[in-house]
Amino acid sequence: MNRYPLWKYLLLLVVLGLGIVYAMPNLYAPDPAVQISGYSADFTVDEKALKKITTALDNANIGYKSAALEEGGSALIRLNAIGDQLSAQRTIEEAINRGTNQGDLYIVALNSAQNTPQWLADLGAKPMNLGLDLAGGVHFVLEVDTPKVVNDRLHDSEEVIKKAIRKARIFNTKTAIDKGALVVTAETQEAQTQVATLIKDELPRMQRKSSEENGKFVVRANLAQEAIKEIEDLAVIQNLSTLRNRVNELGVAEPLVQRLGRNRIIVELPGVQDTARAKKVIGKTANLEFRLEAKPDAGFSQRQKFNHRQEDMQARTGGSYLERRPIITGESVTNATRGFDQETGQPQVNISLDADGGAAMHRATRNNVGRRLGVLFIEYRPSTRTVTNADGVEEQIVEQVAIKNIISLATVQSALGREFRTTGLSENEAGELALLLRSGALAAPMVFVEERTIGPSLGAENIERGILSIQLGMFLVVLIMLAYYRVSGVAANIALAFNVALLAAIMSPFATLTLPGLAGIVLTVGMAVDANVLIFSRIKEEIAAGMPVQSAISTGFDRAFTTILDANITTLIVALILFGIGSGPIKGFAVTLSIGILTSMFTAIVVTRAVINLIYGGRDIKKLSI
The missing domain is CATH 1.20.1640.10 (Multidrug efflux transporter AcrB transmembrane domain)
Structure with missing residues (x-):
């Protein structure tokens, strides 16, 4: 019994x-570490970059246990003490990011390197992720570039007024953006009155003021403060939604993404291990613009010149001119997945558009069969430069540098619709772009104003x-x-x-x-x-x-x-x-x-x-x- x-x-x-x-695995304490990875798939950490990093650490007398390259083109530096993390981060950034004209090429992030024995790791065993209140995770404060959003809205308003002026057949007018205002200059007082009426009808939320300057009749229109606040709020709200989607893509448990003040966002990622990837995916502003190649007789005000992404193509062509106004942007994308071309095997991004985007793409390509359609990849990278303030003290300023390259330039064979694909990217770039487009476009670039590891x-x-x-x-x-x-x-x-x-x-x-x-x-x-x-x-x-x-x-x-x-x-x-x-x-x-x-x-x-x-x-x- x-x-x-x-x-x-x-x-x-x-x-x-x-x-x-x-x-x-919970018995093995992790090592404090610094992880280095490329800001985009274009840049990977190789042996040469790793040698430059270790030399800089040796010169700064910062001790480290090991320095090794990892899969995906990143590197991990295991440090002796957690107090060396911040100084190691600054030293490495100085060694590999300063002195470039393309912004920061590499992300240098604080990390926690696990010490789980290999035989346990091979069995899939790993330690518990710790929340921010214990010892893990990262805390980011990002600032949304709301002035850029307002400026973009002004430029959109300028295009609207230009179109209305042409339709009303008002001649000899000039439009410009000056000190946060839309300025329209007319030759006669009658034309000035007509322009003021057009602005009232087309842009009712703008405040108008007519005046005479140097013999010209000027209408100056400003966005009302209520309108500016609404535009900024919408931009921050959209960025909040996009960040939540991107955090979900990272698979982080119990994240915190919330607004701080007027234009800042707090992101806390408890228990995250790959902080470099988290920072890259969260803070990266990447978008697509689809533009037709400019006609040879187009004026410089209607076209822009961009370099091709591929170096051999750039050397052969010296870049191409595209129309200034895009057909659609990444904001029209409803879904994006990475795939491979069945004929060539090259990576591609399969893109689905919303109804308005699909209609715009169809109209533009239907009337331009035989012309070339360019896919412009726009990426904002942080760039740090040192300036001297009024008191003669040097301080560092973080700016966003826009890097624009053509990733595809193909002849339009027939009218495109809501479903199409774009090529010209590497496999890593295609996956990264699909993730960013799928999670949603950022309404405005963001700058990391604070980054710290919580809980040491x-x-x-x-x-x-x-x-x-x-x-x-x-x-x-x-x-x-x-x-x-x-x-x-x-x-x-x-x-x-x-x-x-x-x-x-x-x-x-x-x-x-x-x-x-x-x-x-x-x-x-x-x-x-x-x-x-x-x-x-x-x-x-x-x-x-x-x-x-x-x-x-x-x-x-x-x-x-x-x-x-x-x-x-x-x-x-x-x-x-x-x-x-x-x-x-x-x-x-x-x-x-x-x-x-x-x-x-x-x-x-x-x-x-x-x-x-x-x-x-x-x-x-x-x-x-x-």
């Missing part, structure tokens, strides 16, 4: 062994106190169980140890551990033996009623099961409600509590019974140590 067959013990050993193996000091203290509370809780529980239940308490304590291991193993790949999550683990430790207390109490009652020991053990486990199940299901329902309606920290607690309930039920009922059966099963015993 009370004997498990061999296969049950073997199955339990396999489950518990896997739990221990997949919980082990406060997080370490939180971790230390959290682990101490778990250890203290386990010690008291183990002591009480041994003192009160003796040999049966040993079985309960073995089950408790396996419960914590299983909890860590399950949480490692799926959850981010926060400070409330640590509280959930402490609660789980107490709840795990609560089921054993119910079982042991039931067994003691059956023995006191005169039932044989072996029968009492079997009856105690069987009859206590219903009570344990009812109690834990109600707690699990509460945890699920907390997860559904709670915020980030509350969700962290709910996740840990939910997993802890399931593991504690398994270990308290199955593992404890297996140990009890191993000690007492199949024996004729008169007294039970309980």
